[in-house]
Amino acid sequence: MYLEQLETPVPVVDLDRLAHNLDRMAAYATLHGLRLRPHVKTHKSPRIAAEQLRLGAVGLTCATLREAEVMSEVCTDILVAYPPVGAARLERLAMLPAGVRVAVAADDAHALDALSVAARLGHRTIDVMVEADLGMHRVGVTSPEKAVAIARQIDRASSLRFAGLQFYPGHIRAKVSEQDAALAQLGRDIAQYVDALRDAGLPPAIVSGGSTPAAWRMHEVPGVNEVRPGTYVYNDRTTAQIGACDWEDCALTVLATVVSVSVKGQAVVDAGTKALGREPLRAEGDGYGALLDHPEVIVSRMSEEHGILDLSRSAWRPRLGDQVRIVPNHVCIVVHLFDEIIGVRGHAVETRWPVAARGRASNRELDTVPQGPRAV
Structure with missing residues (x-):
């Protein structure tokens, strides 16, 4: 089968680019002595998770219990962040x-009481990372003193184990070459937390940071010994715009068909908000995606099933029925909108795999309770 035979819209992944992205991050982490614990929120696929683990990842990071349940089929070390x-x-x-x-x-002492009870009822010990807010202002304790108080409570609970310090530098979204000041401040903030925990007799064995935009410079931040990037497997328009990858590293695109060229200066494709999401570009630029082969052509506006290509900055003119490949602004959202990913080399369809961890349903509800890790 070839791309031209696929019904659109559909997410397609260039398998060579995917392999390059996986190898590049694994090599970076190994080179700098960092534990790699990739976030599965981007790909939501045991197939890709197994490859990340094969390349040296120490475990996986999940956001939902659905992700954790699915990934427990291939991984024995899971952080629910x-x-x-x-x-x-x-x-x-x-x-x-x-x-x-x-x-x-x-990041809250009250949550630990219920967590401890759940761990005892489940006949297990749960490791707990104290989460610190170092600039994202989303979750996390806001002072070293609070971090120490929570770490002490974890240490006292028989069914919990203090595992370290965690933060998410999602507020660092400048171009990679312009992150110096933000990374220096991040290092100073981390040092305050680590010193406070060490002085309390609870030195964090792991100091874990995430985020693809800042991942490539985490080795410059003193004390950090683990990274949790997610987007790097596929990359997207935002990642390319800030210099965390090259345009040619964008492995996932949404294959779409031109369904109308009747209005001058634009073309309409069959990929709207239900295929691309509606997240604005978190970097310099506008629109909701750009064409892989014509990056000057952006998806300027959308409805549910229609995407409007702005042709005003391009000499290229598509014909009715032409296929285009759109690099989305935020790839994680796009993956969650589809049940299946198509793997391609050139124009040839080579494989496909399910987005197995999408949604919220439990494995018990789906009658697929895993018995433990298996080979993929």
Whole structure:
């Protein structure tokens, strides 16, 4: 089968570019002595997770319990980097396979009481990372003193184990070459937390940072010994715009068909918000995506099933029925919109795989409870 035979819109992944991206991050982490714990929120696929682990990742990072359940099929070391709040979430966390080491991130002492109960009921010990807010202002404790208080409570709980310090530098979105000041401040902030924990007799064995935009310079931040990037596997328009990858490293595109050329200066494709999402570009530029082969052509506006290509900055003119490949602004959202990914080399369709961890349903609801890691 070839691209021209696929019904659109559909996400396609260039397998050679994917392999390059996986190898590049694995090599970076190895070169700088960093533990690589990639976030699966981008690909949501055991197939790709297994390849990340084969290339040296120490474990996986998940955002949802659905992701954790699916990834427990291929991984024995999972961090759920999301506040462990709510009875249903805690029950699913405790029910993960017994052979899987489970860690969570926490920023509130009250959450630890319920987490400890869930761990005891699940007959397991749960590792807990204290999450610090170092600039994202989303979750995380806001002072070293609070971090120490939570770490002490974790240390006192028989079913919990203090595992280290975690942060997410999502506020660093400048171009990679312009991150010096932000990274220097990040290093100073981390030092305050690490020193406070060490002075309290609770030195963090792991200091874990995430985010693809800042991942390539995490080795410059003193104290950090683990990275949790996600987007790097596929990359996207935002990542390319800030210099965290080259345009040629964008492995996933949405294949779309030109369905109308009747209005001068534009073309309409069959990929709208239900295929591309509606996240604005978090970098210099506008629109909701750009064409892989004609990056000057952007998706300027959308409705649910229609995407409008702005041709005003290009001499290229598509014909009715032409296929185009759109690099989305934010690839993680796009993956979550589809059930399946198509793997290609050139124009040839070579393979396909399910987006197995999309959605929220539990494995028990889907009657696919994993018994432990398996080979993929």
